[in-house]
Amino acid sequence: MEESQLMLDDIISLTEEMTNSSAVEVWGVQLEQVRPLLRRQVEALVVGLKMADALENLAVLACNVSHNGSRLVQLDSDIIHRVDSAHQVASAALAVSKTVQSEQLQNTSSLRVSTEVLQETVHLNETAAGKSPG
Known part of the structure; x- marks a missing residue:
């Protein structure tokens, strides 16, 4: 209860001071003196917030990069893997192509030999037919 009374007395005294015109004038002068400092501090805070936003944007950009x-x-x-795979396929295709080409050459040689044997056989048959009585 005693504390409440002290608080009430303080409030009454502050109210009386506020109503006193000279106190209001003093506070007004003090407020005018403090106002530019407060304005500079608010401007510095705004600049600081803008810098913080810019730094946050840079951090997001760095994360994205x-x-x-x-x-x-x-x-x-992935591209290197695909190029390697394509190279392996091309190498295999080249090997198959060389094998086919080699087999074609062997088949051509065999065909020539077979043709020569057939021609020789035909020639021998014709010769034999010409020599036989008939």
Whole structure:
């Protein structure tokens, strides 16, 4: 109860001071002196907030660049893998082509030999037919 009475007395005394015109004038002068300082502090806070926003945007951009860089590394790896696979397929196709070409050459040689044997056989048959009584 005693504390409440002290608070009430303080409030009454402050109210009396506020109603006193000279106190109001003093406070007004003090407020005018403090106002430019407060304005500068508010402007500094606004600049600080803008810088914080800019730094946050840069951090987000850096994260995006890092993420995109990781994706590019993965894409590069995929491309290298696909190029290697294509190279293996091309090498296999070249080997098959060389094998087919070699077999064609062997078949051509065999065909020539068979043709020569057939021609010789025909010639021998004709010769034999010409020599036989008939």
